[in-house]
Amino acid sequence: MPLNIIVTAKQVIDPETPASALRLNSQLKRMETPPNIPPVINGFDENAIEAALRIKDAKGAANVKVTVISAGKSFVLDVIKKPLSMGADELVLVQDDALEGLDAFATAQVLLAAIKKVGKFDLVVCGRQASDYDQAQVPLFLAEGLGIPCVTIAKKVEVPESKLVVERVLPNGTEEVEATLPALVTVSNELGQPRYPTLRGIMMATRKQPTTWKLGDLGLSPAALQPKVPIEQLFVPTSQRQCEFINGENEEDKGRKLALKLREAKII
Amino acid sequence: MAGVLVVGELANGSLASITGELLTAARKLAGPLGEPIGALLMADRAGNTAKEAGQAGAEVVYVVEDPLLKEPPVELVLSAVEQVVKKVQPTVVLLGRTPLGRDLGPRLAFRLGVGLVQDAVDLACDAQTKKVTANRPVYGGNAVAKVALNSRPHVITVRPKVFEATAPNPAPSPKVEAVPVKLDAAAAKIKVLKRTQQEAAGVKLEEARIVVGGGRGLGGPEPFKQLDELAKLLGGAVGASRAVCDAGWMPYAYQIGLTGKSITADTYIAIAISGASQHLTGISTVKNIIAVNKDAEANIFKEARFGVVGDWKKILPAFIQQVQELVK
Numbered sequence: 001m002p003l004n005i006i007v008t009a010k011q012v013i014d015p016e017t018p019a020s021a022l023r024l025n026s027q028l029k030r031m032e033t034p035p036n037i038p039p040v041i042n043g044f045d046e047n048a049i050e051a052a053l054r055i056k057d058a059k060g061a062a063n064v065k066v067t068v069i070s071a072g073k074s075f076v077l078d079v080i081k082k083p084l085s086m087g088a089d090e091l092v093l094v095q096d097d098a099l100e101g102l103d104a105f106a107t108a109q110v111l112l113a114a115i116k117k118v119g120k121f122d123l124v125v126c127g128r129q130a131s132d133y134d135q136a137q138v139p140l141f142l143a144e145g146l147g148i149p150c151v152t153i154a155k156k157v158e159v160p161e162s163k164l165v166v167e168r169v170l171p172n173g174t175e176e177v178e179a180t181l182p183a184l185v186t187v188s189n190e191l192g193q194p195r196y197p198t199l200r201g202i203m204m205a206t207r208k209q210p211t212t213w214k215l216g217d218l219g220l221s222p223a224a225l226q227p228k229v230p231i232e233q234l235f236v237p238t239s240q241r242q243c244e245f246i247n248g249e250n251e252e253d254k255g256r257k258l259a260l261k262l263r264e265a266k267i268i
Numbered sequence: 269m270a271g272v273l274v275v276g277e278l279a280n281g282s283l284a285s286i287t288g289e290l291l292t293a294a295r296k297l298a299g300p301l302g303e304p305i306g307a308l309l310m311a312d313r314a315g316n317t318a319k320e321a322g323q324a325g326a327e328v329v330y331v332v333e334d335p336l337l338k339e340p341p342v343e344l345v346l347s348a349v350e351q352v353v354k355k356v357q358p359t360v361v362l363l364g365r366t367p368l369g370r371d372l373g374p375r376l377a378f379r380l381g382v383g384l385v386q387d388a389v390d391l392a393c394d395a396q397t398k399k400v401t402a403n404r405p406v407y408g409g410n411a412v413a414k415v416a417l418n419s420r421p422h423v424i425t426v427r428p429k430v431f432e433a434t435a436p437n438p439a440p441s442p443k444v445e446a447v448p449v450k451l452d453a454a455a456a457k458i459k460v461l462k463r464t465q466q467e468a469a470g471v472k473l474e475e476a477r478i479v480v481g482g483g484r485g486l487g488g489p490e491p492f493k494q495l496d497e498l499a500k501l502l503g504g505a506v507g508a509s510r511a512v513c514d515a516g517w518m519p520y521a522y523q524i525g526l527t528g529k530s531i532t533a534d535t536y537i538a539i540a541i542s543g544a545s546q547h548l549t550g551i552s553t554v555k556n557i558i559a560v561n562k563d564a565e566a567n568i569f570k571e572a573r574f575g576v577v578g579d580w581k582k583i584l585p586a587f588i589q590q591v592q593e594l595v596k
């Protein structure tokens with residue numbers, strides 16, 4: 001019996017987009033990037049995929065099956081197929097026009113239904129938060145909905161035998177915890193760099209087609225996805241601050257003058 | 269009773285600072301709602317904390333005492349809060365977006381079948397319609413969403429250090445009510461095997477008055493010696509951007525920002541940091557931001573009070589030397 005791991009991954013706008021290039025869409029209440037900046041897989045979800053693949057490496061490829069699930073209105077296939085090229089076994093896309101601007105509760109309903117339709121799982125691995133709305137809610141909803149233990153903000157995830165052992169990040173240190181399977185874990189960037197797709201992985205991914213489900217395939221209707229926490233307004237905060245630039249003959253001089261300036265302003 | 273219920277946290281037998289902050293935040297809603305402010309305190313022994321909560325603004329204090337609540341796992345706290353909320357039926361539940369609250373909040377909301385606002389930085393309530401709204405930063409702080417809450421109770425986690433606890437009222441008269449709950453130790457599904465604390469030497473980053481932060485532009489771990497020297501001269505602490513921690517130049521305990529620490533310093537000196545919104549989140553209450561960056565267009569200058577454009581390798585040693593002379 002292989003160990004079945006489900007990873008959730010969301011397609012988001014690239015969070016490294018410079019603020020000056022971000023555009024506010026006040027109608028749809030979201031931020032948008034120019035067309036030449038493609039979306040990415042949420043960074044923490046890449047860490048989650050990496051965590052799952054490390055378990056697969058440790059246990060042997062034949063003993064672990066990694067299924068990635070993503071829900072959204074539309075996907076850029078080259079982007080969302082990245083987990084397959086990294087080494088995941090299956091990709092499930094829940095793609096439906098109704099999946100636009102869902103809140104966390106509704107997103108969790110969709111993912112719960114998708115996880116149940118996938119069926120067998122021992123471990124669910126999620127990112128700690130999605131870099132678009134920074135909610136850090138969906139995984140906790142999923143754990144509650146599935147009635148399984150939930151360990152958040154992992155930097156190391158292992159499944160020795162049939163237990164989950166996780167090293168969690170705390171504000172000033174770490175904590176090692178243990179839980180029985182099935183369980184859910186959220187992964188943070190402290191886990192380390194996600195692997196790059198190999199050439200072979202990319203070729204395999206090109207051939208593999210994702211399984212695509214509509215909302216109806218999950219037995220859900222758009223009415224069940226009405227937001228409990230609707231966004232009324234999205235705005236870009238403005239800064240009132242004015243920077244005083246320190247000038248000088250050369251860089252050393254500027255350094256000295258900065259110190260004098262800070263003394264004058266009673267900052268040091 | 270309805271009301272605004274603050275889920276308090278304790279530290280070393282006293283109210284944790286977040287509890288005072290939440291009681292201040294609660295006032296923004298309790299007034300317009302015309303409902304009282306309650307505080308929920310959970311501990312193996314509540315000691316003097318009910319009185320403290322009264323002094324910090326709670327009109328009703330619900331006390332849950334249970335031996336299982338000594339350093340309790342999140343599942344037991346969750347179970348206690350769930351039972352109290354079902355009994356008290358508050359209109360609003362406020363939690364801190366602390367390591368505990370950020371896990372507790374969503375799980376509580378799910379159990380109550382309601383939505384949740386995570387990481388609110390402002391709260392409002394319309395006195396006529398009683399509609400509650402909250403502001404929360406999104407897209408790493410590049411935008412702010414004003415959200416409404418369509419389900420009841422409204423569960424909200426509040427970002428720490430945004431609201432200020434008020435000075436204690438010396439003569440409070442809170443109603444103190446012991447609430448019995450049933451806790452089952454078997455509900456705790458996660459076993460802690462070991463904990464490793466890495467306390468940084470010197471001034472604590474979160475409490476320092478001055479912080480010197482280093483970014484990817486430093487090029488490696490070596491330059492942090494100079495930052496350290498500067499911080500020591502100024503009686504401050506050193507911090508770093510995530511790029512630095514991801515590169516392994518500094519441990520993650522030094523990371524400032526959205527997914528790192530928030531600092532409460534008056535002054536932040538940012539060396540070779542671009543000023544990404546996720547980093548700025550951690551320094552949002554700093555009055556004096558001073559930036560050294562070779563790129564005059566760097567975002568950090570938009571938030572800075574003083575800036576120097578140029579190479580830190582030349583600017584920093586001269587700056588440190590001059591500071592040395594000034595503070596001698």
Ligand SMILES: Cc1cc2nc3c(=O)[nH]c(=O)nc-3n(C[C@H](O)[C@H](O)[C@H](O)COP(=O)(O)OP(=O)(O)OC[C@H]3O[C@@H](n4cnc5c(N)ncnc54)[C@H](O)[C@@H]3O)c2cc1C
Pocket residue numbers: 015016043130131408482483484485486508509510511512523524525526527528529539540541542543544545546547550560561562563566578579580581
């Ligand atoms: C969900 C999410 C959460 C995040 N959380 C955090 C967080 O908590 N904290 C955080 O910091 N980041 C966080 N980030 C990352 C953030 O978006 C930035 O990538 C990061 O802050 C950049 O770090 P930096 O400024 O050190 O590096 P860079 O952006 O690479 O900036 C380096 C700067 O150094 C300058 N420089 C280079 N050489 C020199 C020189 N010789 N002299 C002077 N200046 C020089 C450059 O001009 C540049 O401005 C998060 C990102 C995401 C997506």
Ligand SMILES: Nc1ncnc2c1ncn2[C@@H]1O[C@H](COP(=O)(O)O)[C@@H](O)[C@H]1O
Pocket residue numbers: 008009010011042044045048069070071072104107111125126127128129130131133134135136137138139
């Ligand atoms: N639409 C989605 N599809 C797949 N996974 C998601 C989706 N939304 C959230 N998640 C998962 O839940 C985590 C936290 O998201 P959030 O609660 O939105 O911050 C993400 O890192 C993902 O792993």
